[in-house]
Amino acid sequence: MTDSAANPRKEIDRKLLEILVCPLTKGPLRYDAAQQELISDSAGLAFPIRDGIPIMLPDEARRLDD
Amino acid sequence: MTSTANQQALVASQFGPRAEAYVTSAVHAQGEDLNRIAGWAAARRPARALDLGCGGGHVAFALSPHADEVVAYDLSPDMLAAVKATAKTKGLANIVTRQGAVESLPFEDASFDMVASRYSAHHWRGFDAALTEARRVLKPGGVAVFADITAPADKLCDTWLQSVELLRDPSHQRDYSQDEWRAALERAGFKPGSPYRHRLRLEFSSWLARMATPPVQAEAIRALFAQAPVEVRAYLALEADNSFSIDSMVMEACPA
Numbered sequence: 001m002t003d004s005a006a007n008p009r010k011e012i013d014r015k016l017l018e019i020l021v022c023p024l025t026k027g028p029l030r031y032d033a034a035q036q037e038l039i040s041d042s043a044g045l046a047f048p049i050r051d052g053i054p055i056m057l058p059d060e061a062r063r064l065d066d
Numbered sequence: 067m068t069s070t071a072n073q074q075a076l077v078a079s080q081f082g083p084r085a086e087a088y089v090t091s092a093v094h095a096q097g098e099d100l101n102r103i104a105g106w107a108a109a110r111r112p113a114r115a116l117d118l119g120c121g122g123g124h125v126a127f128a129l130s131p132h133a134d135e136v137v138a139y140d141l142s143p144d145m146l147a148a149v150k151a152t153a154k155t156k157g158l159a160n161i162v163t164r165q166g167a168v169e170s171l172p173f174e175d176a177s178f179d180m181v182a183s184r185y186s187a188h189h190w191r192g193f194d195a196a197l198t199e200a201r202r203v204l205k206p207g208g209v210a211v212f213a214d215i216t217a218p219a220d221k222l223c224d225t226w227l228q229s230v231e232l233l234r235d236p237s238h239q240r241d242y243s244q245d246e247w248r249a250a251l252e253r254a255g256f257k258p259g260s261p262y263r264h265r266l267r268l269e270f271s272s273w274l275a276r277m278a279t280p281p282v283q284a285e286a287i288r289a290l291f292a293q294a295p296v297e298v299r300a301y302l303a304l305e306a307d308n309s310f311s312i313d314s315m316v317m318e319a320c321p322a
Binding site for chain 1: 114141143146147150163164165166167170171172173174175177
């Protein structure tokens, strides 16, 4: 089932991504569904999502200029 | 063996393998402080609540029936995996997990109606930074609730408490006194309320087993307890089997 309204869990995840920001700059994040990453352009970091859990630790993030 | 881990890595490595023990621990799964946190949530019905340093997830589970959404936030991926699995088993579909440090929260300003944290602050590398972040993500009309072991004002007993805590868990940073809590909350922009204080009895063998304390450190704690002066024995209510009791506090704080 892909309809988010029919899946309360997915709906909650979508709403919570709205309040998620970069832990360093507090700037917005872009969600890359294919790479399963949350990208902070302001910090130049891509935060991984593993097993559905966003890992918001700069040490675990991929540098965008790599 | 020399460690090169920083405090954050040490906390995560101490707790990661112990995740299941903290989910099932009676000390953590129950308590009057947990009932009070649930009571505050029931009265306020927060749309969005945050469990800061959720560990085994007991605050998140207690908030879940009273909130629309609960974010369980922790440094340890293993703890979060355990929380996610337990929430699923319990049928608590409104809990989501996010991994990160308390000192730099990945949430927008004023995004939570309630922020709660229990038995976590004594591990925080940046106590002030974490409280400032908690204040930042809390809505102006929101409420924060902090529960933790508190250090006694008496410096002798304080030194013994922190020493025993460190021997049991090298990722221990500090149990703060009630006055230290109050001052730190005020510095962070909170108006702290009156604390609810209670004694917490720790059964010695299960207290060590939960953290998988190495035998040499367990032996050091036993050796210390055997030499404890009467003031410390009285404060700890030290028992024949080395079980003991310490002070715990839950304090409500509103934006100042």
